[in-house]
Amino acid sequence: MSLPVHLVPALDGVVVGSTVTVEGDEAHHAVAVRRLRVGESVVLTDGAGTSVTAEVASTGKRVFTAVAADVRRVAAPAPAVVVVQALPKGDRGELAVEVLTEVGVARVVPWAAARSVAVWKGERAAKSLAKWRSTAREAAKQARRPWFPEVDELASTADVVAMLSTASLAVVLHEEASVPLASLALPADGPLVVVVGPEGGLTEEEVAAFTAAGASSVRLGAEVLRTSTAGVAAVAALLARTPRWG
Template sequence: MHRFFITPEALRGEQVTLTEEIVHHLVVLRLSEGAEIVLLDGLGTLCHCRLTGLAKKTGTATVLVRSKEIERSFPIELIQALPKADKMDLILQKGTELGVTRFLPVQTNRSVPRLEPKREEQRRQRWLRIIREAARQCRRPLLPQLAPLATLDSALAGCQSALRLMLWEEGSHALESVLPQQIPAGAAVLIGPEGGFSSEEVAVARRFGFVPVRFGPRILRSETAGFAAATILQYRYGDLGGAQS
């Protein structure tokens, strides 16, 4: 059954007004009145619904059954320095598929893109759409959070994760050597831009408890390092390896 995300407010009643984005998908899928779909609020609530009205840009649905779905992935915060071009789109899409629970885009000294304030909200809305579509496609019941673009210092200062890892090729530890045997409450993974971190940024990260780690002899790209880290952590502690039942 086709699944779509909608705001928690929209699912409070038994009659649901569908967004234009959802209606567009329904039209493309050639669904009509009477068809049944699943609407999710991104917080774990699922509503089995029947379409009761469908026009070109508007639609309504009636809630038939409400239920809760628990996500068992390991909590991962991905603190990602802005990469070049549209690589952040890929990071958000694949990170969502791999169980990242929160994305924190940051501006670093060597970040090439410099988003203007007037374009930041436009870019944010695009990123949110990418996250929603990726979560819908991979059937996640929860939507990952997307923090506003921040400086590196402010993002690190607000980090609450128990395990804090920084992918850095110099003076770092093998990842396996720093992973605890017991499952931690969650992990934050810090990824630098194409040009890497400056020595000052490495010092700041260390001050906030981030441990520099490496995967092995190869240096991964900024847009793929987070995928590798998320996969390893989900296999070790999350739902990719069966650590959580």
């Protein structure tokens, strides 16, 4: 049985025998919801490459302490994969973030595409971004990732163009493209950027702007996938050709 994973702000300087204190909502969930008890083992991570297996030493209302039994620090996975995700309608955005986190992306960039049905403005934008970030955090714990993905602020098309111009490889998923994703040669290192359009599809102007910035317009196959699943399919296809999944 896998040990429960809890996110802590920092694990700098933690060695075997160190006592780590976990507070706030993370501790409340562990103690009040999961009924964490003294003597149980947990995994603590800072989401930045350090994971600590520890034994619970004490519990409180919104706090628990644990003594480190094993400390592991790992480098960030390479090549890094970034997904620019057009805003989907309903809860499909959280679904996309969840599966992208599980498959190992380093960064998710919400994008306000021309044909996105959902609109992030004002208070709704703040709440929606918070949901995406919370989803990424919980999915990373479930996937036992030592490195948690970043979820950016909402990007405009101009922001995406600037990002694509600096990528080692950038692809735009487009059902009308003639080039298969699998035919592209992968660079030795990243970042690899994948752009996923909205339910209504990409506009000609968006495709033109992205390809002018150096991205390749590609297709996955004959099937047309939902925006919430196209990204994870593309990322899996890319990672299968890298040492990360080799």
